[in-house]
Amino acid sequence: MRAVDVVVIGAGAAGLSAAPGPAATREVIVLSAGDGSTPWAHGGGSVAFGEDDPLDHAHDTYVAAAGFCDPRNVRALVEERPQRVTELIAHGALYRREDGSLSRTLEGGHGHPRIVHAGGDATGVEVCRALHAAVCAAGVETMAGRTIGLTKSDSGRVNGVVVEAGGVASRIEAHTVVLATGGIGNAYLASTNPSAVRGDGMAIALLAGASPVDMEFVQVHPTALFTGEAPGQLPLVTEAVRGERAVLRDARGRLIMAGRPSGADLAPRDIVAREIEAAMRRDGSDHVWLDARSIEPDALRRQFPTVQASCASIGVDLQSEQIPVATAEQFLCGGVQVDRDSATGVPGPPSTRTACRQPAARRGRRHGWDRGRGPSDSFPLPPAALTSQGPRRHHIGSPSFTRDWMPRGRAAASVS
């Protein structure tokens, strides 16, 4: 049996950003059951800087979230975002630039072009690469293995995890357990999530005695690639394609968002997803069409290599043909109930306080600023974690930054 100070379960954006901070003074190990959603994120991340005021970003967030937000958390989110992107760049993330400055595109729910991308439509891969660099630099150990349970002391306090790797189960004792296991996608018939993402963290948290909250808020993405096969894991057709003016058509070729204000194909995801569902029901169809033929072939190739490859895999040439798409589960907005200091109330080892990093959406208190109903592309995200004696306020890229230290007002850091 091993013993460390902190076990982080999950090696996505949340887990990787939670790990380096405590590693300055404690032994930290990060466990992963395989690819999570982070390396699969296509669309990019939102950040308001320069002439784009973070308060406008906050406004768009309130509107898209239909008011289900905690204003303090939304404000912290939009004001911290430039700093987080700056940190990712410092860790080596290569974002797309034009004339030396970060280039930004428009996506669903945002009133300004403020989505930054890397690697065409492979932003998540780049974010992971940068965060892995940060984790390595901090001396954090990473280990492949699926956590299958928590261990408890005789007095019922969480004091470690049981990990299964290569058919062998072993125990790791820890003072702190951070849950950063992503969403619940594979509990659904159709999801854009990788197979490792199946709600393990929620199960572990519930068994440990934590309280679930807002589990009814699940974001459905409007445009997963309809592969024609049985439902399951479906490739995403990123919203950025609609950001480049692709439009949705029903089975008879009619514009699905016709009659709505111009640019409605980029309405918040829940609105577009409902319209698509309505069109499919009306026409008795299992998919609709995304027409990207008006996008310049060069732009398609440069900006959407992943989408292009997915389409090619089912024999669709997106330069000359429409893309069959359908709705699919994308991510969970709810999570584990925590307080503003990330405390879950689950008892940890004696003499340590019990704390939990709030899942990203939970920072918004009521299903969050960027989730079920929210502007897209608020990636990268802060960690979602359950912990006994948790690291507090760890953030993407440089967990040593705390929200308390961040200046208020316009963008806290310059990004260019």
Ligand SMILES: Cc1cc2nc3c(=O)[nH]c(=O)nc-3n(C[C@H](O)[C@H](O)[C@H](O)COP(=O)(O)OP(=O)(O)OC[C@H]3O[C@@H](n4cnc5c(N)ncnc54)[C@H](O)[C@@H]3O)c2cc1C
């Ligand atoms: C196809 C797709 C495209 C997306 N595009 C965007 C986008 O453009 N912009 C945006 O803002 N967001 C996007 N998202 C959402 C974004 O990727 C996620 O919200 C974010 O990456 C979640 O990060 P995470 O660290 O919480 O979870 P994940 O990245 O899913 O990581 C979960 C980790 O937990 C591990 N794990 C799970 N169970 C166990 C277990 N039992 N034991 C050990 N480890 C375990 C997994 O192996 C993985 O390492 C997209 C999501 C998908 C699926």
